[in-house]
Amino acid sequence: MSHGYHGILVACLREIELDGVEQYPSSAHVFGLCESVQFLLSADSGVPTKHTLAEAEKHLAMALKLEKGNTYFLAFYAQILIAQGHFPKAMDLLKEQYNAEKSLPCLRMIMSIDPREIIDQTEHILDYLALDPFASRATYFEPFMAMALCKLDDWDEATMRRLIAIVLNRVELGDPDEACGWECLAILLSYLRTSNQALIDELLGPRLVWWKDAYFASDCFYRAKEESDLMVYKAVCAQQLMDLEPGHPVYKLLSGRLSNAHAEFVNTHMRVLDQQR
Structure with missing residues (x-):
């Protein structure tokens, strides 16, 4: 551990050099994740030091050799490598560590230094998104899903399964008041109903045993005093997945006075029934 913290202290003293690394966006700077060492340093960020990044690299390399897989030390080590022009080595180390343990910190670093x-x-x-159902909606979930849902014909079944799993995680494990997961699910169900109904049955069929009460109970829609994104998208999903009686409150909600945007969404993604209800 001493080698690791020695390297971190030196890295912090040379922070100005690390801040200048163009490939590593400041928003993802590792020092934002490691405030616990800052109390050891002088408040004067311009304090001169004889210590070098090469010294920090040496100590952190030793620390990782003794404690392989320490993501805390790896964060600093990777940025020090990048600052010294060893970008491929840093990326290889991060990918190796991520493949070994599938950790979010490693994946965040990989995404941050990827030039794309x-x-x-x-x-x-x-x-x-599969690892973190609470990933930022504005930064990650919505931009990616908007792109992915626009080209559903381009995805193979393996990728489609991953997309569905991500959306289901968002619905079941994420913010219960968030509407975007249900919106994405409604779009996926609408698409798969004509292209791969078997996939819906496989992945959603078992869930309906408890979804009926957890998400689609009649009271849930009876109590909806006014339309909202969440209730409209959830109602479309319920109508897609279940054989509802004509008087079910889902139909009352979906046939009520909806905004133009909601009405267009319902008309586009609501399941067409064999018989008029």
Whole structure:
């Protein structure tokens, strides 16, 4: 441990050099994740020091050799490597560590130093959203899903399964008041109903045993005093997944006075029944 913290202290003393690394966005700077060492340093950020990044690299390399897999030390080590021009080595180390343990901190670092825009890192973002159902809606979930849902014909079944799993995680484990997960699910159900009904039955069928009471209970829609994104998207999903009686409150909600945007969404994604109800 002493080697690791020695390297971290030196890295913090050379922070100005690390801040200048163009490939590593300041928003993802490792020092934002490691405030616990800051109390050891002088408040004067311009304090001169004889210590070098090469020294920090040496100590952190030793620390990782003694304690392989320590993500805390790896964060500093990777940035020090980048600051010294060893970008490929840093990326290889991060990927090796991520493949070994699938940790979110490693994946965040990989995504941060990848020169591509987040929206273009398909494999990374699929992994990230699968691991973190609370991932930022504005930064990660909505931009990626908006792109993914616009080209559903391009995805193979394996990727489609990953997309569905991400959306289901968002619905079941994420913020219960968030509407975007239900919106994405409604769009996926509408698409799969004509292209791969078997996949719906496989992945959603078992869930209906408890979803009926947890998410689609009649009282849930009876109590909806006014339309909202959440209730409209959830109602479309209920209508897609269940054989509802004509008087079910889902139909009352979906046939009521909806905003133009909601009405268009319902008309586009509501399941067409064999018989008029």
